[in-house]
Amino acid sequence: MTERKNFAKIKEVYKLPNLLELQTASYGEFLQADVQPDKRRNIGLQEVFNEIFPIESFDRQVCLNFLSYFAGKPKYTVDECRKRAMTYAAPLKVRFKLTTPVEAKEQESYFGEIPLMTETGTFIINGDERVVVSQLQRSPGVSFEEELHPTGKKLFYGRIIPYHGAWLEFKYDISEVIIAYVDRKRSFPATQLLRIIGYTSDDDIINAFGAQSVYPQILNTLKKDSAKSKEEALADFYRKMRPTEPVTPDAAEKLFYRLFFDPRRYDLARVGRFILNRKLGLDVSLDKRILDAPTVIKVIEYLIKLKDGTGEIDDIDHLGNRRIKTVGELVQNQVRIGLTRMERSIRERLAVMSEFSSLSLHHLINSKLLSNQIKDFFARSQLSQFMDQVNPLAEMTHKRRLSALGPGGLSRERAGFEVRDIHPSHYGRVCPIETPEGPNIGLIASLSTYARVNELGLLETPYREVKEGKVTKKIEYLTADIDEQKIIAQANAALDEEGYFQDKGVSCRLRGDFPKVEPKKVEYMDVSPKQLVSVAASLIPFLEHDDANRALMGSNMQRQAVPLMVSEAPLVATGIEHKVAVDSGAVVIAKEEGKVTAVDASSITIGKTTYELMKFRRSNADTCINQNPLVSLGEKVEKGQVIADGMSTEGGELALGRNLLVAFMPWRGYNFEDAILISEKICKEDIFTSIHVEEFQIEATETRLGNEELTRDIANVSEENLKDLDKDGIIRIGAEVHAGTILVGRVTPKTETELSSEERLMRAIFGEKSRDVRDTSLVAPPGVEGVVVEVHVFQRKDRGRKSKEEKTQEQAKLREIRAYYKQEIEFVNEEKWLRLSKLLGVDKDKAERMDLSSNDEAKGLADSFDEQLKELLADEEQEIEKVRRGDELPPGVLKRVVVYIAIKRKVAVGDKLAGRHGNKGVIARILPDEDMPFLADGTPLEVVLNPLGVPSRMNVGQILETHLGWAAKTLGIRVASPVFDGATEQEIKDMLKKAGLSE
Template identity: 35%
Template sequence: MGKKKKIAVADFITIQRQNFQHFLNVGMVSEIELRNSISHAGVELVLYPEYSQFCRSESSMKSAIANGRTYGCRLYVPGQLIHQDSKVSKFQWILLGTVPLMNRRGHFILNGSARVIINQMVRSPGIYYAEKITRKTKKGKKKKKGKIVMIRTVYADLISQRGTWLRFETSPGGQPFVQMKRTPKIPVSLLLQAMGLSTTTITQRLSMAQGLSMREEDLMTQGLVKRHWFPDSTEMGFAQELVRDLETFYRKTGKQYRLQEWALISLYALTHPKCELMEITPEMGKRFLFRKFLNPKTYDLGLLGRSRLNQRFNLGISTNTRILTAEDILKITEHLGEVFHRTAVPDDIDHLKNRRIRSSAELIQNQFALGLTRFEKVIHERLTRANSGITLSNLVTTKPINAAFREFFGSSQLSQFLDQTNPLAEITHKRRFTSLGPSGVSRETAGMAIRGIHPTHYGRICPIETPEGKNAGLVNSPTMFTRISQDGFLQSPFQKVFKGQAQPEIFYLTADQEEKFMVAPGDLNLDKLRFLEQKFFPARCDQDFLNIKSNSIHFLSLSSFQMISIATSLIPFFEHDDANRALMGSNMQRQAVPLLNPEKPIVGTGYESRVVSDSGHSINARFSGYVTFVSCEEIQVYSLIPATKKSPFPFFEGSEPNHNFKNSLKNPSHGWKYELKTITYPLESVSRSNQDTYQFERPLVQEGQWIQKGEALADGSASADGSLALGKNILIGYLPWEGYNFEDAILISERLVKQDLYTSLHVEKYDMDFKDTRFGKEQLTPSIPDLPKRNQKLLDERGIIKLGSWVKEGDVLVGKITPIEKKKLSPHERLLYDIVGKQVQDVKDTSLRVPKGLVARVVKIRLFDEDGRCYETSIKGKATSTRILDPNKKSQMAQLAEIGKFIIQKKRRKTQQHPHFPNSFYFLFKMRKRQMGQPNATSSNLKKAILEQEGRESGIGQKKREKDFPLLGRKTIQRVQLLLAEKRRIQVGDKMAGRHGNKGIVSRIVPKHDMPFLPDGTPLDLVLNPLGVPSRMNVGQIYECLLGFAGSCLHEHYQIMPFDEMVGAQTSRSIVYSKLLKARKRTGKKWLFNPNFPGKVKLFDGRTGEPFDQHVTVGQSYILKLVHQVDEKIHARSTGPYSLVTQQPLRGRSKHGGQRVGEMEVWALEGFGAAFTLQELLTVKSDDMKGRYQVMDAILTDKPMQLGTPESFKVLIRELQSLCLDIGVFVLTTKEVKPIDPMKGVTGKPIESVKW
């Protein structure tokens, strides 16, 4: 086999970051340019977006998360207010609003929480033809049955980037109509006449396509309407009425309208049926037509839509003309006739050439455009009410754009709470795209066609990873190598093949480009010169599979990873799994909880390190160098970095706007190219994710170690040695054990609990606000009455729990007393208080206490004062590094330091000395900058700075200062925020899973000595049911189990490529058996590989010591602990809320609801004869409103319960009575039968005393 070519995989988060940069640099400017001039009543506001600037964010990302703020920057645009009468103009920087910023990891910080904007897959702008066949029953003559007739309808959807979508449709007779949303059908000829086309042109063009005959003199006559505009009999009544109204209108007004004006009146009358025809004028129709299709601000085909229309119909319309033209409608209608007459085929709507990705940046740009539209409307309103002395400060407001961003990020279906369970979950969430949302499909109406796998998905959309349930097929993940083109189409890389030889060039092809070439799979063997063998190979062309010669192949796929997503690529041997189980394995890896001591898998695929590095959960070295200092707080590296020149004007440094996304290095100096410098990498000690998992960073390097650029310096909470580590390699066996692993239940050893192998850390956040009440201010104090001494020692002098304290249920976290109104005492109560010597309490204890069942440690304390300042203290971890710095390296580093000093001194002599600037200049310049408060400017934009200064001096544009800490309410004077870390060990009820979709619930924890053990005495850690493998068809777990067993004996780690059959037949089995045989020879344990029972060993029962009857499959498998933990699931209800309508308990743990007893549960209780239990469940525990209040009294007084009538029974009686059935309820006694009113319930004797 020839030498493999290494492929550089792009950063996995590029999809998010690159598009957002394009929005900041291009998209935002283009949107402002569309509305850069707003004028009204002789006053004009002109914006200059090409000079727009972003101010640096006031707070860092860490402080934004801690303070609950939004991480963003202010957008300033130069504006000019021109008074047309006096010709007076004023310049000023205008604050348009605050734009949320995307950080380097590809998500946003909104109100202190990480959020991500999901990319949306929608139909691309353009025209799409389709057909539908409906069944219709024709009425028969007299008593004859009606015939079922199949009616074929052809339609075309014109999708625009902005504005109304149009549907062109044919009647059964082939007549064309056009329809907008919530409007009746409009004849195409009517729309064309309204747009100014002559009848001759319409008849010539449409008759060629549709077979229509039209005469110019028939316009606006009843015959024409009957024959052409409304040919269907169902529309005839409305047509005759319209013509009659038009003739009456013509006789009354006596006006002579042209043909186009008649068409405009008719168009407006059709689309506005509630409007009086006598009130409609041609101008109203013209305004309607302009607003819908001819105004670039309200209707835009987009550059892509216009180019696709031009390409499809061979039009020569300029790409700058993005509105709908009459020629477009004629061409669309002509092709509609061809599809109707079957001379052309309909489009494949699910083809990826017809679907594009609306990136997160495009969605934000659309919202920004919406904010600008509101901004323009507000300016118009203010100009209408303004007087002659209007100024920019009174005219401009930031509310429209800020509100638009707030609405989108806070309530849009595409703005989601970031899944931060582990790095894989985070990176997958950012790459995902959905077909739901605005302008998308609905999960209720989406069929199998849009959910299914299309041939064009190869290399672009993963066929495996998608959610289960209602969103299956509607939410997808891109494949590993997928790239999004500038137009939003998915591209996949392919390797060029020329005359049978693979070329080094790589081409990214879209789905429609790929169909034109012969594409072969990527697992073909190449020789040393990268030639294919001279034989036939399978290839794909235009969705057909062929066998062709190697010389006819145009492209090769790059890798076997090309067709799957990131999560699926982390499953070894996944080609041996059923697709449904591989889907479950991909999804459950994202649900894995980071463990206390992460461990990377023995059997991996090679992409584990890329997931961690690209997700931003590890720290990588920016430059090569020596590690000089390592602690739990920071890592210092002594590196040789490119030198930078220092400008004497730091305020005007740089030539581009500061978007916080540029390289932090400035222009290289003209002197020395490099300098020696110590780079400090800070480490995060304690942080909380959105899913309450514990996030921290621990050093991975040692002092004195040489590191290369890009090498991992620190691990995250879910990584080990720079690789993704979500679970543990544990010894498992496949055998039944006393029925405890029935139906996918899992039996685990006590060792997993005692050694904290599956122990995870979870962080809970608790807030306590101190408010100013009408009786006084709430106080933070340690003096709390009746507080135990142990808890008093845990509080500091302020009344806050000490950092690092272990707390349990009921302990006080924050001491707080609230003033209350003094109780008015009666004379005898006052006497009693005087005798006892007790005073009336005017405060009550409202302290924050640890909730039930929680044992945790205080890891971080934040205190916010009234001014919004935050004081934070957090617990420090321990550095695991050891010093290996020897004396020789110390001397070498000292020499490097001296060289560095010399270089820096020389550099200063060349570039940094400016004797003609006094020292006070820099201070005065900084003070002037602070007073001006203007955004970062460049040396080429000094004119803008002068205009800004002029505006400030004249009192124009003074922006209101925002409140420093918006989270504190108006009456809140102080806030204490605590982070508590809780240890959760594995326990019965927790969910565990492998990487192949093999999941289960822990059913029992068995002592170590009772677990089955190997011939050398090693007990198993986990026992799985062997019946979970054959029916699920996920055999990949067996390969992983056995290869992991061999790797643990050989102390080796493996990276497995999928689809390894390219090397030879049954390669996976050969690799596993060879490694087991190698482990047997190296360790001397013959039972590791038995040729008679390969992959199985003799296992012994830990309780009896006797061997099991059959050999058992045993190995090392990578098992995950999932986020579905029993502590968050277990729930019981005694009392709680009831539904207002049904009077039955609510459902769900969050609402403290009850468990539903359905029809089958009633049958089960009936079968067991539990009559009284069943009666309680259906009455007092459900919707017996009277009985539920009498239960407690009956229990305390030891009396029989008064069971009333449930509300559901009353509903049943009323429903039967509504069907005119005389339904009554009677009580049978010894003497007579008494009717009762079920609406009032059974009254009288208890149920035990009733005799039947």
């Protein structure tokens, strides 16, 4: 990691959390794959199974109980899934107990495959890397709002919104009667609803609100209520809900129960109950997730008090009333839909079965209902998106994105200004800067650096606790509704050595206001100035000197930076570049300390661990992912050290661009209107040259006229054009490619109609001899100039028709697999007996001969190693089977060839260049070095920008960065200027003076 002079004045008291925790923790809790079935918490997948099962037949004779589930090992690794266009998923097996009148038996059922998350928080779906974006939604619970009647009168209303189920609203009408609405459709007096839930007489209803005060609104409603008993109320309710059906007391009771009291159809969720408790001052267990009578009474009472001027209406844009649905919860909801469909199908199948003796799980369960639902979500949902993979920051931002769009969310067309606007409750939770510029502005946001999502889905941000004017080391995470009530000091408040506030008046936040408070009254303090903004915004030095609109452009444009051939970390950074590079997974980290025993361009070996590096791999954006070792042979490595750089990183730090010598001056009109002038040196020295990898694919398929064939033998093509193809017609790695170059030779059988009259004559004379095929080869399209870096060939294995060469290749591959696993097994065995001999205090040979059954600790250790050995043997078997079976291809496809071509792109006129402060422009001219303006010592400039691009845009940060960067370059150092805590003007002047430059 590069050493930097840091200008921060505030000590780092709390380290940044893992930046991908939002994704990885959520999916880990959903799957609980590494937790023993009996120790799993009732969340995620476990919760859905517990909700849906047991399933009983209509006659109650057969019962299907859920016991446990188990996610197996994925068939292919992440890299194999990428290459083969497969989904990285694990087989899901579920154990059930099936009880029939004849017997009760336990059985295991295969429930299809469930996608697994990679270490970097992504999913591989059909070979593509995808991200599931978290959704920012209105929270279930209760909310009180007001609306204006056409007469100008304010009408209040309260809504109980469940997680899923029917909405229940209470609204004043113009004559001060409280009306209840079910699902915004049917309406009846609120007292009618109270009669149904247990307050049958008028006196019961009046007493429910407290005997000491009789509310006139309740009396008005009772007058309007025609029903005088529970039965009448139920009949009236049923008549309005089901107008076409005849009323029966039983049906009415059932309908009402199903609407609000059936846990399968009505669920407030823990967060809904939490918000009800918070708003109404109740103390009901969070696990009580259906409606109850006291809650309904409290909602009506709060509504009455609102009318009388006590209580307050809710702000629906406040983050205390909005919650995050993370990836785990989104997938859980899909599993719930799939299992509900499966439940219906199981019940229907049980209804038509008469013979129970031969009843088996595979007769009942159609696992396609679940697996199709999950597949559909990952492939087609608005929230499952093709990952933005231009550079590591683009990946990171995509994984930390919050979207108000998507199923159950808002739509661009309907969303007004209020929803899109910045809200005081966003402080430390949602970035006020980073959001798109187009129609999605404000609807798509980014998580702030320190923010996290709690178990209820509410956003929290950390604070330091303050006691009696002293800032303690205790860190507490608070939700938006709690911190609004607290007096919170800013992170830059001056503290003395012991942690006491130095000033008599401390600038604080309280309910959206900024009072100056005496130190003893302060309750909390921010942990860091950068907790306000997102990762991308906190990478902008001198952010505090930029206008917010330009900072927004700057944070968005950093994500568009193309990885360069030679990366260079910035001279002026903000200090979190290392954290972003590490957490994004772009760099390689040492898992344990040790000595580097082998290192080359493609792998690093430390001790017994080998780290394979990615070489010239294509990203989702066609940019090039290439990792280079940072360690040398014999070097000692610490655990957690960066041992290899990835794309857009240098020395383990994020490096999105280059450090260039820039002047702000006009030059013959070539930098008019944001145009940019650059030196030819940038082209010659490949400063802004990038490598792009493009993928080309071809398949040989079965056709009605015969099979297509991949071959070098193509008619009417010169030998010169075939020189780089092997005997199967596939181009070699390293071949140079131009537009029109044949990448893969293919011939397709011709139909009769395609034959010319001469060809038909030839066939009549010579029979089938003349080749009736046409050339359908894969050729490089126009504009492609590059080098072949990788070729993948996938083909079905035809056991009877293997060529000698294929057999030799297969044998070599099998030998390689067996040798690898033999070595692994020997290593585990060695470790096993070493650990046992140490535990038992005897030498290795003696330990091998000992009976371990009497020693529980030794037996447990031996068993865990035996389990590892069993897994290794199973893996070896699976790998051998993969080689023997060949590749899985779609029906009718015989062979698939994928060719990757690396294309070098130099910077050219018309390309967009941008800084980190929203200062963007297009290259208008590339000048020879000798024609560029130069410094006093004759050094030619590299970039010339227009000075008029600064004053009106108000992004002065670029000027400060330029001066500090100039001083740093001259002094040969690198500096860090964190956001809101960076170098002051005076410090920059001092640096310039130190470097011998004019201030």
